[in-house]
Amino acid sequence: METRRKFKGSDAFLAESARTIYNLFTQDLERFTAFNTRFTSEYAAAFLHQIDAADTVVTDVSTLAKQGVETQKVLIEMQNASRVYNRIKSHAMWAFPDNPAVLKEFTTGYRDASKNQPKMLVFLETLEKVVTNYLDDLTDVTKGGMPASIVEELATIKDELKSANTQQEVYKKQRLVITQDRISALNDCYTTLVQIINTAQLVFANEPAKRAQYSYRPTTGSSSITDFVGQVAPNETKVITQVSYDKESFIGFENRGETTLQFDISTDEVTLNGNMVELESGAINNQPMEWLLADVTNGTKVNILAYNPSTTSTGSYWVSTDV
Structure with missing residues (x-):
């Protein structure tokens, strides 16, 4: 089951509020301990650890940065795929200027593929076979004039796009786990925060001003x-x-x-x-x-x-x- 935030307000507000309550709590620890012996210095230390973890979640932008890197890799390889396709199409037009049926073999499916990585991978597989079928005409200096190295370049781009797409998909799945872990860290911090706030209402039952210090009111x-x-x-x-x-x-x-x-x-x-x-x-x-x-x-x-x-x-x- 997906882990959902238990708290209202932003992650940053939670972390900031928790640290404020922690400082109040450590100052009043003796009174909390007298009320309930579960509130010990070890409890306070564990709460501080949770706050530090929550702060890390708030300030850690590596997840988004990593996502951007993987996306950029795919975009670059998609651009490379479009570039090599246009190059091959140009040579095909030189090789078969009066044969639209053959030209169609080179171009069919490209429009949809240009917008979708999996479709582009299928398209490049097909294009590779078409190029192989017409390689002699494409590389003939009197017809297509295509350098033979383009065949190898096409294969390389296909493999690199496949790798980039796979890495992106793997990261998407990993990101779900990372996100769940981040939310769990925030929820743990919030749970302890609520325990302290609610207990404070009893510890300071006759001190309204003190009770008011122990609050969490996000907007x-x-x-x-x-x-x-x-x-x-x-x-x-x-x-x-x-x-x-x-x-x-x-x-x-x-x-x-x-x-x-x-x-x-x-x-x-x-x-x-x-x-x-x-x-x-x-x-x-x-x-x-x-x-x-x-x-x-x-x-x-x-x-x-x-x-x-x-x-x-x-x-x-x-x-x-x-x-």
Whole structure:
């Protein structure tokens, strides 16, 4: 299954935010450890390693550079193929000026081949056979006047185009693995970031200003991502929005108020019956729809719900979806 980003915002924003939270976390490590003994110096070191890996993803342009190199190789060999074809066609026109049927053997298929590497490879294979069939006329100094070396040049260009095309296809497949590894590194960093942010909301339950420092609030210019900000009255179950179910799409939740809120997706407007997300004040969470509500067919209309269990306090939320 394809690995997808668990987080909202850019890769660079995630890496920058994680480093900021790391610095806060190490300053407050004793308080975190007192709350939960899993938060140790080793945990902090592992988080820093994840941040460094995320930074490497953000700054490493070698993947794109390598892709450009492989593409350039193919373009060069395609140009070479067109050049040798035009050269051979010129000699064929000298050799067979009054025989359009023979000339057609040299030219058929070139137009489509000039736009497609695999088709060009097939075309060059065919052209090589045609040249061999008419080699005497092509190289005759009184007819085609073609240097014999062009036959070898045609074979070389064909082999080099085949090699360049193969390398490009291999890299395309390798790139999928590289991309998945890069996304996994970012997701690992985000997962730890969320653990720290959410725990901070409990560690500093009586310190609103401190809680506010531990936050992750990206902005995005993507037209495919929609944000919903609103309030939930005491003891209210609110339909935030209705979306089409996509099991791999993520929904982001943030509790921006002072009271605990519960979130879920449902096929009706009142029932939180899936894997409910419960967030303390200031906490965040991102989950795929499949985790929130399994056994639903893609495309089914579902409601994103927020429930405020408090009987006295109004809750505030931020929800983000990319469907």
